[in-house]
Amino acid sequence: GQQLNQSPQSMFIQEGEDVSMNCTSSSIFNTWLWYKQDPGEGPVLLIALYKAGELTSNGRLTAQFGITRKDSFLNISASIPSDVGIYFCAGFTSGTYKYIFGTGTRLKVLA
């Protein structure tokens, strides 16, 4: 079946640093979504990407839909303590009627 490899699995960073994470797959996707999950909560949508090469920002967050359509990237600039959480990517292929989720990147910010 389709799989998404998300990396890194976890990371510790200092407050104020920039963060980069990515998702890769052997399959082509038509849509990428990025979510953040706080402890004890459901995932919350951060950014949606619908076209190859698309670059979209949401405040300090920027995500890109890879031109090969097999990967996506999320960057967080000037991290703050509330950025702590688990970040998930999800990819969608037309005709499948379902998203595949990555295993998540756990972010910890050191003040």
Add this chain to the structure above:
Amino acid sequence: NAGVTQTPKFQVLKTGQSMTLQCAQDMNHEYMSWYRQDPGMGLRLIHYSVGAGITDQGEVPNGYNVSRSTTEDFPLRLLSAAPSQTSVYFCASSRGARNEQFFGPGTRLTVL
């Protein structure tokens, strides 16, 4: 709008018991889905529905049943609970299969 609501928030079952996890949305979304989240494994799709009266299996459907009699509700039934079903269950909805999915707060289930 309340968005996606799930009940109960917590549940403890004994092996062999049955129960229904409730999910409702008030956004008139056609697409609804159920996921389970286990440590280190991300979100895995159990069942999904593209509209009232239509359901299909996801990655891990065994041991679970669903039905979709209305647009708003999408209950998940555990027929005979097993310890392997201990997990956090999330319901999600979206306008269509490809659109952004909105998640509920989750149900934390423990099967003893």
